[in-house]
Amino acid sequence: MKNPGHAVLLSVFLCQIYITSAQDCPSKQELQNSLHQAQKLLSAQESSYLQSLRTLKKKLSLLQDSVVQLPAKPRNLTCPALDTPAHGRKLGKVLFPGHEAHFLCDAGYELLGSETRQCRDSLSWSGQQPVCREIDECLSSPCANAGTCTDEVNGFSCVCPKGWAGPACQSPTPTFLVTVMNSPAVTAAPAFTRPARCSAVQGTTVCSCEPGFSVSGRDSSVCTDIDECKLFHNGPAGRLCLHTCVNTAGGYRCSCPAGYNLTRDGRNCKDIDECSSRQNDCTREQICVNTYGGFQCVKVECPNTRDATYAKTSAVRCERNPCPAGSRSCSQAPNSVSFHYLSLVSNLSAPRVVFRMSASRMIGDSLRFAVSGGRSRRHFSMQRLDRQTGELLLTGPVQGPQTLELELEMSELERRELLGRYVTKLKIFVSQYEF
Ligand SMILES: [Ca+2]
Ligand SMILES: [Ca+2]
Numbered sequence: 001m002k003n004p005g006h007a008v009l010l011s012v013f014l015c016q017i018y019i020t021s022a023q024d025c026p027s028k029q030e031l032q033n034s035l036h037q038a039q040k041l042l043s044a045q046e047s048s049y050l051q052s053l054r055t056l057k058k059k060l061s062l063l064q065d066s067v068v069q070l071p072a073k074p075r076n077l078t079c080p081a082l083d084t085p086a087h088g089r090k091l092g093k094v095l096f097p098g099h100e101a102h103f104l105c106d107a108g109y110e111l112l113g114s115e116t117r118q119c120r121d122s123l124s125w126s127g128q129q130p131v132c133r134e135i136d137e138c139l140s141s142p143c144a145n146a147g148t149c150t151d152e153v154n155g156f157s158c159v160c161p162k163g164w165a166g167p168a169c170q171s172p173t174p175t176f177l178v179t180v181m182n183s184p185a186v187t188a189a190p191a192f193t194r195p196a197r198c199s200a201v202q203g204t205t206v207c208s209c210e211p212g213f214s215v216s217g218r219d220s221s222v223c224t225d226i227d228e229c230k231l232f233h234n235g236p237a238g239r240l241c242l243h244t245c246v247n248t249a250g251g252y253r254c255s256c257p258a259g260y261n262l263t264r265d266g267r268n269c270k271d272i273d274e275c276s277s278r279q280n281d282c283t284r285e286q287i288c289v290n291t292y293g294g295f296q297c298v299k300v301e302c303p304n305t306r307d308a309t310y311a312k313t314s315a316v317r318c319e320r321n322p323c324p325a326g327s328r329s330c331s332q333a334p335n336s337v338s339f340h341y342l343s344l345v346s347n348l349s350a351p352r353v354v355f356r357m358s359a360s361r362m363i364g365d366s367l368r369f370a371v372s373g374g375r376s377r378r379h380f381s382m383q384r385l386d387r388q389t390g391e392l393l394l395t396g397p398v399q400g401p402q403t404l405e406l407e408l409e410m411s412e413l414e415r416r417e418l419l420g421r422y423v424t425k426l427k428i429f430v431s432q433y434e435f
Contacts, residue, residue, distance in 0.1 A: 079119035085111075088132035091313065097121045104314045105132035108154025111360045127361075140353045140391075145169045165242065165268045166435045167292075168345070192225040192249045212250035228252040242268045242435055257433065259293035269435055287315060291343040292431030300339045308333035316340065334409075334423040342428045345435055346400035351393050354380075357410055357424055358389035364414035372423070374406030382408070392426070400430035 026034070078095035087109045092101040100118045105111045114127025138149035143158035147169030150157045160169035196207035196215055207215050209223035216224040229245035229252055239245070241254030256262050256269035263270050274280040274295040275288035282288040282297035289296045302310035302318035307329040310318035316339045323330035342354060359367055369390025371377045379398055385391045390410060398404065408424040 077123065079123050079125055082117065082125065083129065085130055085132045087134075088130070089314075095119060097123065101125075102313060103130045104317070107315075108135055108137075109133060110135050113361075115360055140356060143169050144349060165263070165265075166345070167271065168348075194223050196221050196223045210250060225249050240267065243433070257293060260433075260435075269433075271435075287341070289341040289343065289429065291429040292345050292435065293433050294431075296341070296429055298339075298341060298427070303337055305333065310337060332418070332421075334421040337423045337425060340424055340426050342426065344394075344398070344400075344428055344430050345433060346431050347397045347434050348394065350396050350398075353391045354394045354428070355392040355408075355426060356385065356389055357392075357408060359410065359412065359422075362388060362412065364412040364419045366413050368411045368413060370409050370411075372407045372409035374404075374426070376404035376428075377406050379404060380406060398430050401432035402430050404428040404430060 077097070079097070081095065082090060082101050084090040085103060085105070088103055088105040088111065090101055090103055092099065097119050098121075100116050102116050103111060103114070109132040111130050112133050113130030115130065117125040117127040117129075120126055134151070134153060136151045137154075137156040138151045141149065142156055143149045143160070145161060147158040147160045150159065158167065158169045160166070193216075194209075194213070196209050196217075198205050198207040198221055200206075205219075207220045207223075209215055212226055212228075213223035214226055216222050225247070227247045228240060229247045232240045233245075240252065243257055243260070244255045246253050246255055254262060254267050254269075259272055259274075260269035261272055262268070271290070271292045272279065273290045275282075275290040280288045280295050280297065282295075286297040286299050289298055300312070300316055300318075302312050304310060307327075308323065309321045311321055313319045318337045320330075320333060320335050340355065344354070357369065367388060367390075369382050369384060371380055371382050371392070379395060381393045381395055383391050383393055390408075392408065404427070406426050406428075408426060410422045410424075412419040412422075
């Protein structure tokens with residue numbers, strides 16, 4: 001037996017049962033000694049038991065104290081709130097660890113910094129707070145014939161050198177000067193001829209006409225309108241009017257096709273921006289794209305394939321939804337598909353850079369740029385500007401009207417292993433006019 005106290009008690013008990021025939025039982029003295037020993041043992045046990053009870057009580061009260069000190073509500077285990085960049089947007093409001101915030105910039109602005117930031121377990125955000133920087137549209141040198149480019153939000157304007165006109169200084173203007181008086185359009189047809197003013201000077205009759213008329217007739221007594229449109233139709237310095245010349249009595253006027261306004265010089269035509277002037281009928285789901293001589297309503301729809309599904313994260317961008325674990329076909333699908341629309345005049349001189357794509361952030365060690373598809377790819381080639389930027393080159397003049405479609409791809413690599421694919425679908429509306 002493990003406990004000696006138990007052994008003593010057992011032998012006392014056994015001896016009480018067999019008391020009548022007790023031959024081997026201990027003596028009275030021995031029994032008293034044993035009982036005394038057992039009592040001692042019991043009191044030792046009792047004090048040790050009380051000691052552990054006191055220790056337990058103490059621990060309990062310490063625990064109670066620490067519970068009292070706890071705040072009534074659990075502390076907020078979140079990352080600090082993030083700022084929305086000026087000229088941009090922020091997607092994702094949850095500030096708990098593991099959640100992400102995405103940043104987008106308005107049209108005409110590019111994102112610098114982290115496109116995506118994640119709330120880390122340390123309650124701080126990964127990456128850098130992004131800013132939206134205005135895109136310098138002049139970087140692609142859009143003004144032809146040495147025009148001076150001025151960058152504007154989501155666009156540019158050109159100041160053309162003498163002899164050139166049009167939004168991109170692509171149209172020649174006549175360099176000669178004609179003194180003409182524009183007559184009101186209501187001038188009646190017979191007024192194309194009128195009598196000359198004649199006077200007799202030293203026996204000779206001298207006739208003269210108003211500007212825009214020339215002296216004619218057998219006796220030079222008739223003034224006939226000069227048809228400036230015919231006279232200067234194929235002049236060496238170009239045409240009188242950018243589009244159509246209308247002869248008038250004593251002058252001429254230029255007219256423009258529908259979709260254009262005559263410029264202040266009376267000779268050139270400027271495209272009407274139907275998208276900014278609300279002269280369009282695009283619905284809310286559509287994007288209005290201004291073109292030379294018109295406009296287009298386009299609708300951006302995210303691709304949904306068997307391999308991957310996409311969510312629209314801006315008006316012109318779709319991002320791949322998270323892939324199911326282990327789906328190789330999904331993880332190899334493009335990470336994002338962006339849509340871009342450009343407008344060009346017909347027969348634009350080439351080669352010229354018409355579009356640029358670059359990575360705002362880079363995880364891998366290299367980027368690869370390519371024209372990856374589209375039925376109009378033969379008109380274009382891709383070249384590299386720097387480590388992070390690819391340029392789309394229009395290789396030859398394209399005759400309008402037509403719509404070019406092509407697909408560009410930027411792939412990110414790390415030690416030649418594909419990290420991500422970013423596709424841009426480009427649609428270019430080529431006007432039927434060269435202005
Ligand atoms: Ca005339
Ligand atoms: Ca237009």
